[in-house]
Amino acid sequence: MASHSWLMLERESPRHRLPDDLRAGDPMGGRDCGWVEQMLPFVRQFSRPGDTVFDPFAGFGTTLLAARLENRLASGCEVDAGRIDLIRERLTRHGLLSGTTLLHGSCDALDDGALPPFDLCLANVPYFGCRWPGTPSTAQLYDSQSYAQHLEGLRHVFYRVRSGLREGGACIAMVQNIRLGDRVLPLAFDLARILGSLFVMEEERVLVYPHESEEEKDSADARTDRRHEYGLVFRKQRERIDLKATAALLDALRAQGHAFTLLGSFARFLQGPQDTQGTPPADADIRVDPDPQRLNALLHWLRDQGFALTSWGDPVPLPLHFDSYRGRYYFRADRIDSAGALVRLDICYEQ
Numbered sequence: 001m002a003s004h005s006w007l008m009l010e011r012e013s014p015r016h017r018l019p020d021d022l023r024a025g026d027p028m029g030g031r032d033c034g035w036v037e038q039m040l041p042f043v044r045q046f047s048r049p050g051d052t053v054f055d056p057f058a059g060f061g062t063t064l065l066a067a068r069l070e071n072r073l074a075s076g077c078e079v080d081a082g083r084i085d086l087i088r089e090r091l092t093r094h095g096l097l098s099g100t101t102l103l104h105g106s107c108d109a110l111d112d113g114a115l116p117p118f119d120l121c122l123a124n125v126p127y128f129g130c131r132w133p134g135t136p137s138t139a140q141l142y143d144s145q146s147y148a149q150h151l152e153g154l155r156h157v158f159y160r161v162r163s164g165l166r167e168g169g170a171c172i173a174m175v176q177n178i179r180l181g182d183r184v185l186p187l188a189f190d191l192a193r194i195l196g197s198l199f200v201m202e203e204e205r206v207l208v209y210p211h212e213s214e215e216e217k218d219s220a221d222a223r224t225d226r227r228h229e230y231g232l233v234f235r236k237q238r239e240r241i242d243l244k245a246t247a248a249l250l251d252a253l254r255a256q257g258h259a260f261t262l263l264g265s266f267a268r269f270l271q272g273p274q275d276t277q278g279t280p281p282a283d284a285d286i287r288v289d290p291d292p293q294r295l296n297a298l299l300h301w302l303r304d305q306g307f308a309l310t311s312w313g314d315p316v317p318l319p320l321h322f323d324s325y326r327g328r329y330y331f332r333a334d335r336i337d338s339a340g341a342l343v344r345l346d347i348c349y350e351q
């Protein structure tokens with residue numbers, strides 16, 4: 001596993017399969033249930049015995065079961081109460097319920113402190129366009145009314161994941177691009193972009209399922225034979241930036257007459273390395289007036305210098321329609337040069 005970017009999954013072990021009676025009682029008949037065999041290599045590689053593995057979309061408890069089988073503690077959020085009961089029953093049958101924390105609801109709605117810290121986040125994300133037949137809930141992402149709303153919901157969940165994940169821990173999301181009607185939606189790639197705004201990307205794994213399931217035999221989609229998904233591997237860690245190029249950018253901004261106040265770790269770094277306690281800054285934070293005209297000029301200039309402009313992972317088109325960005329606090333400007341060096345500027349326009 002450690003040396004391959006792909007994983008071939010031949011079959012699911014009958015010992016770990018979701019039992020038929022539990023599958024039959026589910027509103028979607030157990031559709032989208034992952035395999036324990038799919039999760040085990042990730043649990044083994046990205047956590048240690050005694051660590052806590054968290055799944056924000058616990059579903060049928062497949063990740064949680066894989067974690068408990070490997071002597072990790074397991075914790076999961078699930079918005080559907082029926083599935084919480086199902087997970088409890090499934091883990092009880094394995095004698096592995098102890099060491100498991102189940103939280104009913106979406107993790108982004110939990111009070112501070114309700115979500116215990118964890119060492120690894122490992123999840124299969126809910127797909128868009130599923131028409132959830134179970135109990136309705138505004139937090140149920142299977143019920144998202146639009147693709148944009150679905151991505152926004154995923155962003156909220158992973159934003160909360162970030163606060164619970166220990167520094168250096170991995171956040172791994174399993175996801176496919178999806179076909180909906182005549183359209184292909186790049187869900188895997190859009191999610192990678194969202195995760196990239198919260199974590200540092202480490203790699204992607206491709207999981208291949210060469211078997212033929214009943215579901216696929218019935219599939220009306222004869223155009224492709226898609227039996228793969230991505231395991232997107234991200235880390236909660238500080239970005240390494242090009243410090244000299246970042247300092248030069250700040251000088252250039254001043255020379256261009258753009259007014260700003262430098263804040264945080266880069267300001268401390270410029271005062272002297274002793275002020276950053278050996279940890280180099282991961283970006284330069286500047287505060288600017290929320291004046292649409294001046295912001296527009298600043299963002300235009302950065303774009304012309306080769307910076308990509310984003311707001312929480314979404315591209316920011318110019319000219320700037322500032323009203324749409326109220327309540328989003330800051331813009332991010334990233335420039336990666338041809339040697340892979342990164343300059344990152346966070347432009348805070350709200351407190």
Ligand SMILES: C[S@@+](CC[C@H](N)C(=O)[O-])C[C@H]1O[C@@H](n2cnc3c(N)ncnc32)[C@H](O)[C@@H]1O
Binds near residue numbers: 058
């Ligand atoms: C793909 S399934 C997960 C299956 C799981 N990996 C397994 O194999 O056991 C996605 C799950 O996310 C749940 N869900 C959807 N939106 C949610 C939210 N905002 N917070 C928590 N769970 C949510 C759904 O009810 C569904 O059970």
